[in-house]
Amino acid sequence: MSIDSTTPAPVVSARGLVGHFPVRSRGLTRRVTGVVHAVCGVSFDLYPGQTLALVGESGCGKSTTARLLLNLIRPTAGSVRYGDRELTALSQRQWRPLRRELQLVFQDPYASLDPRMTVEAIIGEPLRLHGRYEPARVRELLDLVGLNPEHANRFPHEFSGGQRQRIGIARALAVDPRVLVLDEPVSALDVSIRAGVLNLLADLQTTLGLSYLFVSHDLSVVRHLADQVAVMYAGQIVDAGRADDLFASPAHPYTAALLSAVPVPDPRRERARSRIVLDGDLPNPVSPPDGCRFRARCPVYAGRLAEAERVACRDFAPTLRAGPGAAQVACHYPQTAPTTV
Amino acid sequence: MNSPVLAVRDLTVALPTEDGQVQAVRGLSYEVAAGEVLGIVGESGSGKSVSSLAVLGLLPRDARVGGSVKLRGQELLGLPDRELSRVRGRRVAMIFQDPMTALNPVYPVGAQIVEAIEAHQRPGRGVAERRAVELLDLVGIADPRRRSSSYPHELSGGMRQRVVIAIAMANDPDVIIADEPTTALDVTVQAQVLEALRTARQATGAALVLITHDLGVIAGHADRVCVMYAGAPVETGTADDVFYQPRMPYTLGLLGSLPRIDNRGGRLTPIVGGPPSLLAPPPGCAFAPRCPMTVDRCREQAPLLTAVGGGHRAACHFHERLVGVSPQEVFGP
Numbered sequence: 001m002s003i004d005s006t007t008p009a010p011v012v013s014a015r016g017l018v019g020h021f022p023v024r025s026r027g028l029t030r031r032v033t034g035v036v037h038a039v040c041g042v043s044f045d046l047y048p049g050q051t052l053a054l055v056g057e058s059g060c061g062k063s064t065t066a067r068l069l070l071n072l073i074r075p076t077a078g079s080v081r082y083g084d085r086e087l088t089a090l091s092q093r094q095w096r097p098l099r100r101e102l103q104l105v106f107q108d109p110y111a112s113l114d115p116r117m118t119v120e121a122i123i124g125e126p127l128r129l130h131g132r133y134e135p136a137r138v139r140e141l142l143d144l145v146g147l148n149p150e151h152a153n154r155f156p157h158e159f160s161g162g163q164r165q166r167i168g169i170a171r172a173l174a175v176d177p178r179v180l181v182l183d184e185p186v187s188a189l190d191v192s193i194r195a196g197v198l199n200l201l202a203d204l205q206t207t208l209g210l211s212y213l214f215v216s217h218d219l220s221v222v223r224h225l226a227d228q229v230a231v232m233y234a235g236q237i238v239d240a241g242r243a244d245d246l247f248a249s250p251a252h253p254y255t256a257a258l259l260s261a262v263p264v265p266d267p268r269r270e271r272a273r274s275r276i277v278l279d280g281d282l283p284n285p286v287s288p289p290d291g292c293r294f295r296a297r298c299p300v301y302a303g304r305l306a307e308a309e310r311v312a313c314r315d316f317a318p319t320l321r322a323g324p325g326a327a328q329v330a331c332h333y334p335q336t337a338p339t340t341v
Numbered sequence: 342m343n344s345p346v347l348a349v350r351d352l353t354v355a356l357p358t359e360d361g362q363v364q365a366v367r368g369l370s371y372e373v374a375a376g377e378v379l380g381i382v383g384e385s386g387s388g389k390s391v392s393s394l395a396v397l398g399l400l401p402r403d404a405r406v407g408g409s410v411k412l413r414g415q416e417l418l419g420l421p422d423r424e425l426s427r428v429r430g431r432r433v434a435m436i437f438q439d440p441m442t443a444l445n446p447v448y449p450v451g452a453q454i455v456e457a458i459e460a461h462q463r464p465g466r467g468v469a470e471r472r473a474v475e476l477l478d479l480v481g482i483a484d485p486r487r488r489s490s491s492y493p494h495e496l497s498g499g500m501r502q503r504v505v506i507a508i509a510m511a512n513d514p515d516v517i518i519a520d521e522p523t524t525a526l527d528v529t530v531q532a533q534v535l536e537a538l539r540t541a542r543q544a545t546g547a548a549l550v551l552i553t554h555d556l557g558v559i560a561g562h563a564d565r566v567c568v569m570y571a572g573a574p575v576e577t578g579t580a581d582d583v584f585y586q587p588r589m590p591y592t593l594g595l596l597g598s599l600p601r602i603d604n605r606g607g608r609l610t611p612i613v614g615g616p617p618s619l620l621a622p623p624p625g626c627a628f629a630p631r632c633p634m635t636v637d638r639c640r641e642q643a644p645l646l647t648a649v650g651g652g653h654r655a656a657c658h659f660h661e662r663l664v665g666v667s668p669q670e671v672f673g674p
Contacts, residue, residue: 057527057528057530058527162615190384191595192598192612195609195612196613220557220602221600223600223602224600224601225600247602258528259602261532262602263557264601265556265584265596266560266584266601268581269603270560270561277533277536281499281500
């Protein structure tokens with residue numbers, strides 16, 4: 001991502017993050033028969049007080065990337081720096097004090113809250129673990145996320161989906177983190193409820209100076225709140241840059257197709273739009289193709305490139321580098337014409 | 342509008358639960374004409390799915406269904422199961438959200454299309470098999486001959502849903518009801534499936550009832566829109582009416598809650614609170630507890646769906662106050 005002179009140092013930097021998982025045979029031997037290439041060399045910087053969105057479709061590796069970052073899954077290779085510390089080399093014990101500073105909010109507020117614990121116990125738990133429990137702090141946190149502090153003794157089932165996600169956010173905020181990793185935090189919520197949680201996240205970022213790594217498949221939500229965007233496809237970042245640049249003129253053909261597929265709640269605009277409908281599906285992560293992984297579905301490769309030009313796409317995997325616009329792009333033939341969303 | 346193919350009048354559905362009767366649908370009326378797309382939009386629990394199950398008589402036996410559902414003039418409610426099964430799949434086809442549960446995992450998809458054809462017609466096996474391949478081709482499945490012998494688990498989610506669409510088209514139905522057909526799918530796959538659905542509609546000339554929570558999908562595909570809240574329709578009209586001149590605060594609030602990809606926009610204006618329990622729906626307007634415009638009258642007297650201009654109708658006592666008003670003005674701080 002481009003860095004101008006006024007940009008402060010990143011809070012978190014990932015370089016060449018790799019997450020590969022063995023596929024084992026059934027039966028006693030459990031031989032390794034293949035490798036799932038879930039995340040293949042992902043690099044990004046998260047700046048203080050900003051939101052970096054990792055976007056992509058199911059199976060692109062965005063959630064795995066978030067888990068690699070937090071060492072919930074040990075990276076196969078690569079580096080994660082937090083301030084001046086290298087995180088990938090740390091043991092679980094060395095990680096523990098850092099967990100306070102890097103917190104995770106899960107997608108499903110129905111599954112991530114223990115139904116047998118009161119809200120007071122759920123939010124108090126991280127405080128107790130880090131030895132800073134005070135009843136007043138729990139009430140303060142409930143108030144901070146827009147819930148009634150008097151409801152602290154209720155159980156999760158007594159709250160609606162939106163309220164439960166607020167409880168999940170309050171729990172993450174309990175230990176004063178600097179970075180929140182939000183994994184599809186609003187995907188399970190209805191439209192009218194989702195807006196309230198998105199506003200809350202924006203407010204918390206402003207008041208607490210938090211940095212967000214926001215993992216999402218919903219490009220409309222990402223457009224609304226991200227400062228920086230990294231688009232993932234088949235385990236790699238294919239397009240990265242400031243949200244305004246990326247949405248205005250997507251340089252990677254996949255980004256262009258993705259943006260064109262998102263419906264807009266505006267009938268006249270919808271009728272006037274032309275869609276780039278992609279054929280086919282994601283490549284098999286056990287045997288990702290050589291060269292460009294998007295090649296088999298790429299409308300530019302199929303429709304606009306001469307045979308001589310296609311050789312590059314087949315033989316050389318494009319790396320993320322400066323594109324025609326302000327964003328970085330992993331494509332041998334990036335798009336220059338702005339698309340109209 | 343030409344004469345309706347499907348006419349639903351005052352549909353009510355009550356479902357028994359341990360805590361009492363849930364009034365899941367409370368007076369839904371709509372009509373769809375051949376070739377027309379009616380979008381029914383609403384959030385979880387608004388009754389949009391239950392109402393479509395009621396239309397096809399697919400609710401459990403203890404569900405209490407009232408009102409009238411007419412298919413080309415023929416009343417469907419109360420029809421014995423044997424007669425209803427001649428309608429289902431033949432004249433009214435249904436597409437559900439999850440194609441994995443709609444398809445049988447142990448038969449190839451081609452055989453399942455053939456089965457759908459042979460359930461209602463006797464074209465002969467060879468003809469039915471050729472028709473199955475044709476249908477797979479029509480919904481955009483590459484190499485349809487080979488794919489027709491694939492099992493559902495060998496196909497991606499988007500391909501499975503396109504197989505379900507092919508089955509829905511198999512008997513040239515009058516009406517296709519699609520209940521959240523793209524909800525579980527990624528956007529690029531959603532685009533493929535919606536394209537297949539458009540093809541299905543054009544090839545069969547069927548009326549389409551498209552049920553979804555996604556206002557973007559509705560904007561791009563529906564001719565007319567019905568917004569549901571707490572089991573009842575609260576606003577109906579052409580897509581342009583409902584999106585550009587909403588006259589019911591709930592519709593306005595929904596539009597103000599949406600982040601959009603076409604502009605970053607300012608702050609969203611959420612609707613506070615949640616929908617009421619349908620075990621005991623409030624006596625007045627169901628949206629009153631969440632509506633910033635609420636006065637005593639709203640809590641006492643339920644507003645009826647009334648004409649607000651042309652075919653545009655809204656259920657709000659104060660719909661005329663919403664002319665030219667933005668979501669921020671009503672729901673803003």
